[in-house]
């Protein structure tokens with residue numbers, strides 16, 4: 556039996572032939588037709604006027620914030636419940652993250668606590684340079700509440716949709732909710748280019764600025780003129796070719812991930828085991844199934860039983876306000892993300908998993924639950 560991974564790349568002959576086609580075309584560096592197609596199709600997916608492909612999601616976040624003018628001394632309000640890349644991008648700008656906890660309804664940024672954080676900043680005479688909201692595990696945050704708050708305080712909204720390509724909320728696609736949105740195509744994401752990212756926006760001037768900064772801030776003249784420091788954050792045409800194929804398969808991959816999630820829910824969930832809630836306004840992309848157990852020790856026992864079967868599982872993201880590196884930062888917490896971190900476990904969710912492999916995972920979790928004496932539907 557082979558090891559079952561949490562979220563493995565799912566690539567086929569389609570991506571292989573597009574990659575070889577790009578290779579044979581001679582466009583093997585950071586310009587080329589596959590990049591143009593990839594950017595156009597990403598913009599279509601996100602429902603935005605344009606897209607700029609970059610080297611990683613983190614690079615995309617860094618440039619999105621820089622393009623909004625975020626710099627040293629600024630504060631950026633962001634989700635605490637996330638992968639560290641979100642907060643690192645803020646620090647890379649020389650700015651300071653202020654963390655906001657999650658709501659129980661979507662696991663994403665609480666609009667109630669965001670209102671508190673914005674009010675607190677106003678009382679201190681600070682206008683945050685941006686609000687950077689994460690769409691966790693492939694589900695959008697509640698932008699119907701979050702966006703008006705940002706508008707009211709005159710603070711630009713940035714969407715970290717790294718995990719959420721293909722998701723939507725209130726009928727609008729992930730990536731389209733802020734002044735600017737960012738995707739990741741890292742190997743564990745729903746769509747991968749082996750590594751990569753993109754910045755999307757309706758503001759084409761802002762996207763020009765992102766492209767400029769991603770290309771060493773090189774002026775459009777032959778003799779290498781530079782007026783400011785820049786970055787080498789471009790994506791290769793070869794990587795983009797893989798992405799073009801992945802985008803064609805996105806809907807199928809997303810459907811398969813949600814199908815796997817449905818099986819986990821049907822066969823594992825009950826009063827003691829809960830899935831991530833999906834509010835009626837949300838259509839998630841199925842990226843990663845996370846279950847929450849009603850006792851602290853269960854998640855770790857599930858992990859151990861699965862590991863003994865050569866199955867990878869992981870705790871949910873450890874919130875940023877509990878990380879040593881950000882221990883001194885301002886936080887608006889309500890205990891939700893801490894509780895999720897302490898009691899939750901992510902299960903293998905790759906779209907390439909076979910039904911038999913999903914059964915292996917379910918089997919392992921059921922045995923772990925039986926051993927702890929708590930068991931959802933299992934014992935009945």
Ligand SMILES: *Cc1c(COP(=O)(O)O)cnc(C)c1O
Pocket residue numbers: 611612613614637638640641689715717718739740741751752
């Ligand atoms: C993966 C991820 C990123 C960073 O993307 P990379 O392509 O790995 O740099 C940023 N934010 C979130 C929420 C992510 O999951």
